[in-house]
Amino acid sequence: xxxxxxxxxxxxxxxxxxDKAGTQPMIEQAPVVLVLCATPxxxxxxxxxxxxxxxxxxxxxSGAYMMLEAYDQGLGSCWIHRAKEEFExxxxxxxxxxxxxxxDYIGVGHCILGYPAEEPRPAAPRxxxxxxxx
Numbered sequence: 692x693x694x695x696x697x698x699x700x701x702x703x704x705x706x707x708x709x710d711k712a713g714t715q716p717m718i719e720q721a722p723v724v725l726v727l728c729a730t731p732x733x734x735x736x737x738x739x740x741x742x743x744x745x746x747x748x749x750x751x752x753s754g755a756y757m758m759l760e761a762y763d764q765g766l767g768s769c770w771i772h773r774a775k776e777e778f779e780x781x782x783x784x785x786x787x788x789x790x791x792x793x794x795d796y797i798g799v800g801h802c803i804l805g806y807p808a809e810e811p812r813p814a815a816p817r818x819x820x821x822x823x824x825x
Contacts, residue, residue: 693746694753695792697726711782715771721803726774727754728787728796747775750799757802767807774798 699705700723708726709718718724729746758768777783778798787796 693730695728699724721805723804725802727799730796747799754802769803771801774800
């Protein structure tokens with residue numbers, strides 16, 4: 692349980708994330724912004740140890756599953772991979788504290804959600820050497 696999911700819908704908070712943490716402009720434009728954070732340390736004696744690498748990777752997988760579910764629900768989503776740098780900054784740490792999040796949390800990413808303005812185009816074909824069989 693070394694993770695935090697912060698759901699942001701308030702335009703003022705989205706602007707604050709953008710202004711203080713230096714994120715992409717899509718942060719302000721999206722109806723919903725999910726901020727995903729994890730801690731490298733266990734804060735509970737009965738919890739399994741949270742490895743420095745393991746929990747941020749697990750949290751990124753949680754974000755990927757959220758994006759798949761969003762698509763299934765007819766929503767568009769986009770992963771913004773700037774949260775680590777944002778929440779390492781003093782401004783980012785101040786935001787976490789303002790939101791009542793204490794501890795050594797690492798920003799993992801943002802997942803923005805909304806209704807797509809148009810149908811997504813098909814994915815480009817993969818390069819022939821994208822998959823390697825050994």
